[in-house]
Amino acid sequence: MKINTKSKKVNKSWLNDHVNDPYVKLAQKDGYRARAAYKLKEIDEQLGLIKPGQVVVDLGSTPGAWSQYVRRRLSPEGAAVGQLNGTIIALDILPMMPVEGVTFLNGDFREPEVLSQLEAALQGRAVDVVVSDMAPNLSGIESADAARIAHLVELAIEFSQAHLKPGGALVTKVFHGSGYSQLVKLFKETFKVVKPIKPKSSRDKSSETFLVGLGLKRDS
Numbered sequence: 001m002k003i004n005t006k007s008k009k010v011n012k013s014w015l016n017d018h019v020n021d022p023y024v025k026l027a028q029k030d031g032y033r034a035r036a037a038y039k040l041k042e043i044d045e046q047l048g049l050i051k052p053g054q055v056v057v058d059l060g061s062t063p064g065a066w067s068q069y070v071r072r073r074l075s076p077e078g079a080a081v082g083q084l085n086g087t088i089i090a091l092d093i094l095p096m097m098p099v100e101g102v103t104f105l106n107g108d109f110r111e112p113e114v115l116s117q118l119e120a121a122l123q124g125r126a127v128d129v130v131v132s133d134m135a136p137n138l139s140g141i142e143s144a145d146a147a148r149i150a151h152l153v154e155l156a157i158e159f160s161q162a163h164l165k166p167g168g169a170l171v172t173k174v175f176h177g178s179g180y181s182q183l184v185k186l187f188k189e190t191f192k193v194v195k196p197i198k199p200k201s202s203r204d205k206s207s208e209t210f211l212v213g214l215g216l217k218r219d220s
Contacts, residue, residue, distance in 0.1 A: 031068075089122065093107065174210065
């Protein structure tokens, strides 16, 4: 019974934090599907990654907040609808409600069929920016979770090596803890410039941070 009571308290505490979270309120006001939009916004404002006319790929896009942010950045007026100067392709194994102007592929990009759909959508164009908010379902077993996180980051890097322009950028979510230093090392082996960023909109309690790789190394 005590465990149940504690669990209810934890859930109530999380719900209370969520409801009172300024970024949750801001997302509702600005029309974003999730507070995660502000994480990408902070990273983009700091580094100037996303510009009109670009080709941007959003890996692990559901529910679509990052695609919504990119869509507004590629709009001449910064609007959520209407004219769009650029291309956005979003992928996720989970379904996603449509975002105007965004091509969504529902599937796993490790599968040849999905990868061929992505390549068809790219129409031979190289990608300017890859953004990945992919995260595995965490088990609580640190070694297993670290391996799952590393696998997703490695997939995002492999995808970037195959599709990014030489001067392109990759933004991917990682977690501090077991395996973090190895992922930083992998980024440094792949990109000319590597920047770890913990956005203010990322919850203090969360161990998540983001690694940004700028410019592929020639020997990648």
